[in-house]
Amino acid sequence: MNLGTAFTITENVGSFLAELRELADSETLNKALGIAVAQDVRDHLDFLNQNSPHKTARRLGATPTQHYAKAARAVSHESDATSATIVIPANFGLSRAFGPLKITPQNGKKWLTIPAHRSSYGRSAGEFADLSFVQFREDLAALFARDAATAEPFPLFWLKREVLIPQDRDVLPRDEDLAAVAEEAAEDWVEIILSNAGGLI
Amino acid sequence: MPLVLTRPTSPSRAFALARERELLPSALGSREQREQLAGELRSKSVFSARVTSETFLFAIKRVVESIVGDARDEGDERVSGMSLAEGRATLLNVLQALGYTPEGGFPDSLGVVPPAVAGSLQDLSSRRRLDLILNTQIALLQGRGQRDQGRDASTLIFYPAWELVRLEQSRVPRDWIDRFEQAGGTVLTDPDGFVRLAAHKNDPVWDALGDSALFDDALDVDHPPFAFNSGMGWREISAREYAALGGVTVPTSSRPAGESILPENTATLPDADALRRVLDRFQARRQSGRRVSAATLREQNRARLLERFDLEERGQG
Numbered sequence: 001m002n003l004g005t006a007f008t009i010t011e012n013v014g015s016f017l018a019e020l021r022e023l024a025d026s027e028t029l030n031k032a033l034g035i036a037v038a039q040d041v042r043d044h045l046d047f048l049n050q051n052s053p054h055k056t057a058r059r060l061g062a063t064p065t066q067h068y069a070k071a072a073r074a075v076s077h078e079s080d081a082t083s084a085t086i087v088i089p090a091n092f093g094l095s096r097a098f099g100p101l102k103i104t105p106q107n108g109k110k111w112l113t114i115p116a117h118r119s120s121y122g123r124s125a126g127e128f129a130d131l132s133f134v135q136f137r138e139d140l141a142a143l144f145a146r147d148a149a150t151a152e153p154f155p156l157f158w159l160k161r162e163v164l165i166p167q168d169r170d171v172l173p174r175d176e177d178l179a180a181v182a183e184e185a186a187e188d189w190v191e192i193i194l195s196n197a198g199g200l201i
Numbered sequence: 202m203p204l205v206l207t208r209p210t211s212p213s214r215a216f217a218l219a220r221e222r223e224l225l226p227s228a229l230g231s232r233e234q235r236e237q238l239a240g241e242l243r244s245k246s247v248f249s250a251r252v253t254s255e256t257f258l259f260a261i262k263r264v265v266e267s268i269v270g271d272a273r274d275e276g277d278e279r280v281s282g283m284s285l286a287e288g289r290a291t292l293l294n295v296l297q298a299l300g301y302t303p304e305g306g307f308p309d310s311l312g313v314v315p316p317a318v319a320g321s322l323q324d325l326s327s328r329r330r331l332d333l334i335l336n337t338q339i340a341l342l343q344g345r346g347q348r349d350q351g352r353d354a355s356t357l358i359f360y361p362a363w364e365l366v367r368l369e370q371s372r373v374p375r376d377w378i379d380r381f382e383q384a385g386g387t388v389l390t391d392p393d394g395f396v397r398l399a400a401h402k403n404d405p406v407w408d409a410l411g412d413s414a415l416f417d418d419a420l421d422v423d424h425p426p427f428a429f430n431s432g433m434g435w436r437e438i439s440a441r442e443y444a445a446l447g448g449v450t451v452p453t454s455s456r457p458a459g460e461s462i463l464p465e466n467t468a469t470l471p472d473a474d475a476l477r478r479v480l481d482r483f484q485a486r487r488q489s490g491r492r493v494s495a496a497t498l499r500e501q502n503r504a505r506l507l508e509r510f511d512l513e514e515r516g517q518g
Contacts, residue, residue: 016483023479024471028355035351035360039437040495046368047503053514069369070285073343073434074269076213076350087213091268091284126290127328170509174502180495183483188441189359190480194473 016183020190027081029189034077034084036185037178041086044173045072062121067092093165097172101165111141111159119145120156131156214346215339216270222247224258228313235413240421244345249334252325253310260295264288265338289331296326303327337420337429344425347435352402362438362448363407365398365425369432377433380416384409389446399438399446 020029049068057064071092078085088094093101105112115121125131125143132153135141141159146152173181225246227234234243234250247262267283283291300308303317303324317323322330351360365377381398382388386406389397400406411427413419418428425434438446486492 016479019479020476023475028359031356032359035356035437036439040499042436043499046366047506049368050370051503051507051510053510055513065285066369069432073340073368074213074215076215076343076346089213089269122286124284124286124290127286127293170506174498177495177498177502180493180498183492184495185439187480187483188439190476192359192440193471194476194480 017186020186024190024193027079029186030079030081030084032185032189033182034079034086036181037084038075038077038086040173040178040181041088042072042075044177045069045075048171056115057121060115060118060121062115062118065122094171096165096167097169098167100167103163103165104161111161112163113143113157113159114163116142116155116158117145125157128156133159213269214350215342216266218342218345219262219266219269221245222262224248224255224262226253226255226258227251228253228310235421244341244422247338249325251306251314251323253313254299254301254307256299257292257295257301257307257325260292261334261338264291265335265342268335269339269342285332285335288335289328292331292334293326301325333430337426340426340434341420341422341424344422344434348424351435351437357402358440360402360437360439362399362401362443364436364438365410366434366436367432368425368434371430371432375418375428375431377431380410381406383415384412386410389448391446397446399443399448401443401448 017033045068049066049072052068054064056062071088071094074089074092076087078087093103095101103112113120113125115123120128128143128145131143131145133141134144139161142155143157143159144153145156147154223246225238225242225248227238227248228251229237231250234248238246238248247258247265249258249261252258252261264283265288268285268288303319303321303326305311305316306314315323317325320327320329322333324330350356351363365381367374367377377398378388378396384406386398386400386404389399391397408423409415411419411422411424413421416428418431420426420428425431427433438448483492487494
């Protein structure tokens with residue numbers, strides 16, 4: 001089984017965390033780091049949801065699908081004795097933070113559908129009836145619908161064989177932000193461990 | 202700090218919960234389902250108001266698994282990783298194949314369910330209804346997964362509280378501050394004067410917030426989204442942040458001195474003096490100004506992003 005996008009906080013995480021890992025139980029430490037970093041990723045996605053210009057929706061005059069908010073809800077974490085991993089399902093496309101993202105049709109389909117009209121934004125071609133297929137060249141086609149009032153055809157979806165989305169590091173927090181969050185979570189962890197609540201003293 | 206891009210080693214908790222669910226066909230409406238079906242049964246079942254078709258419920262189950270799970274079976278069959286739109290299209294196809302109509306329902310259960318107005322929330326093939334089914338089930342599974350992960354003994358000590366926050370924007374937002382108070386919660390104010398709806402993870406407010414006896418649209422759960430189409434979610438609140446808000450952090454109870462909260466299977470307990478020295482060095486770096494806080498870095502990054510978005514909006518990005 002092949003699972004989604006994730007990044008693991010495991011190497012080069014700063015001398016503080018490296019020293020801690022030499023000294024202390026890593027399971028609860030990694031869990032604390034995972035929670036903190038996952039929350040930071042959710043906060044970042046929430047910020048993008050509220051502030052990014054939603055360029056495609058705006059260009060088409062459509063209502064944004066709140067893609068980043070849905071991604072924030074989907075963020076989870078897993079941890080064990082050696083690492084903490086932040087898990088984000090791949091269908092949100094956030095792996096483009098780490099490099100260009102090539103999207104190709106799945107499940108035997110030949111085309112990707114790209115919304116060309118505000119009524120198709122955030123929707124799938126399968127939700128519409130009576131669409132006409134027009135191929136322009138080997139790697140470009142469109143699905144046309146007819147205007148209800150004038151019966152004039154208009155492109156509802158562009159169809160492409162593949163799409164390459166450029167890298168955008170800003171869809172996730174920067175490395176230095178995540179490192180600082182992880183270090184402060186580790187600092188809290190040590191202080192609790194060294195307190196009455198932690199029971200080490 | 203380079204992060205290592207990898208594949209997670211196990212499915213998300215939400216995906217595991219989705220896979221465990223059983224089908225529960227029912228001609229009951231949503232209110233009757235909440236009144237007549239036990240909460241435990243509902244939490245482990247796939248059901249929707251007035252959906253009598255097992256085939257359609259199975260399709261809902263598979264689509265929801267696909268959206269929350271992002272997994273593929275052997276041979277790369279895409280059993281998951283669907284978008285919401287693909288999920289809606291899949292369910293529409295299934296309804297058409299089953300011969301469903303809003304007026305008559307499913308052909309094998311004619312007359313069991315009252316006729317629905319096409320396009321209304323009662324019409325299973327309407328976009329509103331399909332969105333409601335999928336968004337509610339996905340958010341419930343993710344919320345339950347977050348609750349389960351956040352409640353184990355050590356997590357309760359390091360991250361003892363949840364904060365209720367709006368994740369998705371709503372056209373007509375409900376008054377969640379009022380609901381939080383009605384549910385018995387204490388509204389907190391942070392040092393910057395902002396209202397914060399935070400409470401200990403074991404506080405009864407979470408149960409009450411999702412109780413349909415108190416709120417008509419509630420889903421009878423003790424986790425987000427609490428109510429239909431709420432758009433609400435949880436933030437994890439650390440012990441430090443919760444204390445700064447005035448919340449009660451760690452119960453001062455019962456653990457005998459010297460008994461660590463670290464798991465029993467920990468081979469050796471860390472040396473407290475060595476830990477203290479490492480911590481002191483770390484904090485000294487901050488005091489000397491050689492380390493920037495996470496909050497400062499976050500604010501700097503957000504200011505940069507707002508500039509970028511502004512340029513993009515003006516067509517210069």
